[in-house]
Amino acid sequence: MLTKLSLAGIKNCFKDYLVLLTGLIISAAVFYMFANLATNREFVKSNTQISMASQVFIFGMILLILITIVYIAYANSFLLSMRQHDYGLFMMLGAKKNRIGELVFIETLLIGVISTIVGIVLGIGMSMGLSQILFNQLGLTVHHFNALYWPAIVTTICLYVGLFLLSGIFNLAKLVRTPVLKLLHIDDEVYLTKRRPLVQLTEIVAGVLLLAIGYIAMAKIMTLQLLAVPLALVTITLGSYLLFSAVIVGAVELLKQTNFANKKLHNFTLAQIMFRVRSYTRILTIVSLLFALALGAISVGAGFQRQAPQMAKSTSAYTMAINDMNKQEHNLVNQLNDTHTLTYSQKIVGNTVYYNEQEFVDHPLPMLDSRQALNDGSLKTLPIAQFKKVALDDMDFTGLVPKNGQQKSEFATQSDFENLNTATTHTVTIIRLNNVLAQRKILDRLEKLQQQRFPVPTMATVGGFQTYKMFNALFSGLEFMGFFLGFAFLAMLASCLMFKILSGANKDVVRYNMLNRIGTRRALMKQAVRGEILTLFALPGVLGIVDVLFGLQMFKPLMYHPYAMTGWSILIFCVLYGVYYGITTLIYERLVIPKEQMNG
Amino acid sequence: MQKTPVVSVSGLHKTYGRKNEQQYEALKGIDFTIDEGEFVGIMGASGSGKTTLLNLLSTLDTPTSGSVEVNGQDITGFKGKALSDFRSEEIGFIFQDFNLLESLTAKENIALPLSLQGVKKAEISKAVKEVATTLSIENLLSKYPTELSGGQKQRVAAARAIVHRPAIIMGDEPTGALDSKSARDLLDLMTDINKNQHVSVLLVTHDPFSASFCDRILFIQDGQIGQELKKADNNRQTFYQEILNQLGTFEQ
Numbered sequence A: 001m002l003t004k005l006s007l008a009g010i011k012n013c014f015k016d017y018l019v020l021l022t023g024l025i026i027s028a029a030v031f032y033m034f035a036n037l038a039t040n041r042e043f044v045k046s047n048t049q050i051s052m053a054s055q056v057f058i059f060g061m062i063l064l065i066l067i068t069i070v071y072i073a074y075a076n077s078f079l080l081s082m083r084q085h086d087y088g089l090f091m092m093l094g095a096k097k098n099r100i101g102e103l104v105f106i107e108t109l110l111i112g113v114i115s116t117i118v119g120i121v122l123g124i125g126m127s128m129g130l131s132q133i134l135f136n137q138l139g140l141t142v143h144h145f146n147a148l149y150w151p152a153i154v155t156t157i158c159l160y161v162g163l164f165l166l167s168g169i170f171n172l173a174k175l176v177r178t179p180v181l182k183l184l185h186i187d188d189e190v191y192l193t194k195r196r197p198l199v200q201l202t203e204i205v206a207g208v209l210l211l212a213i214g215y216i217a218m219a220k221i222m223t224l225q226l227l228a229v230p231l232a233l234v235t236i237t238l239g240s241y242l243l244f245s246a247v248i249v250g251a252v253e254l255l256k257q258t259n260f261a262n263k264k265l266h267n268f269t270l271a272q273i274m275f276r277v278r279s280y281t282r283i284l285t286i287v288s289l290l291f292a293l294a295l296g297a298i299s300v301g302a303g304f305q306r307q308a309p310q311m312a313k314s315t316s317a318y319t320m321a322i323n324d325m326n327k328q329e330h331n332l333v334n335q336l337n338d339t340h341t342l343t344y345s346q347k348i349v350g351n352t353v354y355y356n357e358q359e360f361v362d363h364p365l366p367m368l369d370s371r372q373a374l375n376d377g378s379l380k381t382l383p384i385a386q387f388k389k390v391a392l393d394d395m396d397f398t399g400l401v402p403k404n405g406q407q408k409s410e411f412a413t414q415s416d417f418e419n420l421n422t423a424t425t426h427t428v429t430i431i432r433l434n435n436v437l438a439q440r441k442i443l444d445r446l447e448k449l450q451q452q453r454f455p456v457p458t459m460a461t462v463g464g465f466q467t468y469k470m471f472n473a474l475f476s477g478l479e480f481m482g483f484f485l486g487f488a489f490l491a492m493l494a495s496c497l498m499f500k501i502l503s504g505a506n507k508d509v510v511r512y513n514m515l516n517r518i519g520t521r522r523a524l525m526k527q528a529v530r531g532e533i534l535t536l537f538a539l540p541g542v543l544g545i546v547d548v549l550f551g552l553q554m555f556k557p558l559m560y561h562p563y564a565m566t567g568w569s570i571l572i573f574c575v576l577y578g579v580y581y582g583i584t585t586l587i588y589e590r591l592v593i594p595k596e597q598m599n600g
Numbered sequence B: 001m002q003k004t005p006v007v008s009v010s011g012l013h014k015t016y017g018r019k020n021e022q023q024y025e026a027l028k029g030i031d032f033t034i035d036e037g038e039f040v041g042i043m044g045a046s047g048s049g050k051t052t053l054l055n056l057l058s059t060l061d062t063p064t065s066g067s068v069e070v071n072g073q074d075i076t077g078f079k080g081k082a083l084s085d086f087r088s089e090e091i092g093f094i095f096q097d098f099n100l101l102e103s104l105t106a107k108e109n110i111a112l113p114l115s116l117q118g119v120k121k122a123e124i125s126k127a128v129k130e131v132a133t134t135l136s137i138e139n140l141l142s143k144y145p146t147e148l149s150g151g152q153k154q155r156v157a158a159a160r161a162i163v164h165r166p167a168i169i170m171g172d173e174p175t176g177a178l179d180s181k182s183a184r185d186l187l188d189l190m191t192d193i194n195k196n197q198h199v200s201v202l203l204v205t206h207d208p209f210s211a212s213f214c215d216r217i218l219f220i221q222d223g224q225i226g227q228e229l230k231k232a233d234n235n236r237q238t239f240y241q242e243i244l245n246q247l248g249t250f251e252q
């Protein structure tokens, strides 16, 4: 009987359940996708030659688990807020508490199991789709990526089912311990926040100071080294928390004094925000931090990828060196736009390659101005005497040797060079172009031809193109991780915020019902809902963006233009975040705004 | 003296339940008028249709047939904005509970109807102060509802119901959740508003004591108006007795 009643209750708020299930399914899917990458050692190893990569993934995984815990806690409170009135009623009618507890437990676990299974299936599908997109559209090279990966499935199931078991036990305990009357009138509690201005001012000052310390710490990463990261994390977290609690209250109080407050439902919206601040400060802080982390991950990942061509320029004075260019290769070189080519003759005697000094006088081989990290790739030409001194130690020059295993390079005067008695004279042609990325197809073919003619196990060609390809592969992995971490975090944090907001909806039903009765236009009520939720979404978003803008300072020593991709990432992020905002408002409006007339 | 009716109801029917579902006819043809400045009570047994009638008069629900005119306008066809504007301009509500928004102070609660109408800040302040003085709640204005007693809350609610000078105040058992002292205060207050501010009042109640404050009482029985009692020149005690007698005859 009770089971039937409970099922009827679920049927009544089926749409709300659908929201809950969808959210959980997406969360499980995202988690699966992430676990798929993080638990796949082969993948991490083969895509990121840097040792930090696996640590990045482990760090990301821990963060994601933490978010998942918070997320499920909020989803669970949403579930509980939907059901506790029903269960209170059943108890009033005389149902045994233990029986109710059992029902709650089973219901929670069932929701968990269903969403986990469907989520994993969805996650496998999404992984397939994502890898297709990355391979085909972006041309990223990602190895060892399987959509279906058992360790990830097991991890996801363990985490989710475990968390839902805990939630079930929590719900059971909560329902059994809360007095029935309280369950029925759980919505009536109201917090009053009256603060002293001095406390508030102190909070603001302390908050700003802490944020400033965090931001400076990130900018000074070169001096502070590894200490910068934990220092920034702690100060920024504390600073955000203080700032949120003080600034919101202060701003609302200020606004209440103005004419703005007396118009339409503004006073109501302000009061709503004020009353929620206390319970929202913590989640707003978390959301702003995660927002920053996610946005930062995407900006940095994409930024690294974009700098591969620049790095190619800064590591070599030319793009590619072609030995003994043949007709086919010549045709290909002619197809390249905006190129400089230089050709030098070579004669081989024993283990030594001789160059005609005069050719370098007539057409000097440019050299890199600087070989330091993050140099701008500018070139210089030296007088021949100086050139001869440094050239023999310069990789760009020594790499020009024919790929037959010769080791040494020597200069000879024109007459000496002509007198060298060798059967053939070799040539090496140097091409230098500005835009590697746009012409990479031709360069690829050139490289392949050279590789076929001079099969050397270690290195196919020398020059910037080779570096470009290496960095491109490396950064593809990084960009993939960045995007992945970023979107996983965004999806999770926005869902957290969404459920936190939605679980407060049932308290608002009564309020909006009253507003409707005293003749508030629906449009005004919708405006009120939108304004209130917009504030809750915008605050952490804005602070998150500010965090990122300062946080990218940390990457100055590693990147040419840490801010190059920030605008785009912010845009993409805001669009996705906006979608979450839209969904939340739509659901919220449906939950709280009454029809104008009972049967209307 | 010929008074113009504020509310005039004719042939009002209300049937709950859709076609081809189980239907219940809650109101079976109701006709009456309320004159300007009149204090009218509606009494009846539980389930007789009092709340249903009030919901129709206040446009919270639509009648199956019949018409309701307020200040000469037929309100049964109102939709959307017209509907909410009508409610916020012409009607003042006092309910049994959940009257006030607990996130707003008493003052802000009272100001709400005026804010909805876009009245200027200075005027709002003035109007709120005036009505607060009338109801002697000036010293409660900055408090939140949780800091007020039940009776004080209903006073604030009454202030909100009259602050925008509606054509009529409607109350559905407004004294239902109050002790007898607070109930009496609220009723005195409503009488006062009715007499001094010339606002019509429609009070739904099943409590004879509350009803004795009215000028005229309509008794609803099974969805129809069965009886009508007028106070005329009687004092309240006599009228109270009359009501009790009337209720007695129903019970036989």
Ligand SMILES: Nc1ncnc2c1ncn2[C@@H]1O[C@H](COP(=O)(O)OP(=O)(O)OP(=O)(O)O)[C@@H](O)[C@H]1O
Pocket (backbone or CB within 6 Å): B016, B017, B024, B026, B044, B045, B046, B047, B048, B049, B050, B051, B052, B053, B206
């Ligand atoms: N939404 C509804 N759907 C179907 N029937 C309804 C609905 N609302 C009320 N009724 C029925 O209409 C009749 C009149 O109800 P109403 O609420 O008007 O009674 P009432 O006079 O206010 O009673 P009470 O004094 O108990 O508040 C009742 O029999 C009730 O069952």
Ligand SMILES: [Mg+2]
Pocket (backbone or CB within 6 Å): B050, B051, B052
């Ligand atoms: Mg009723």
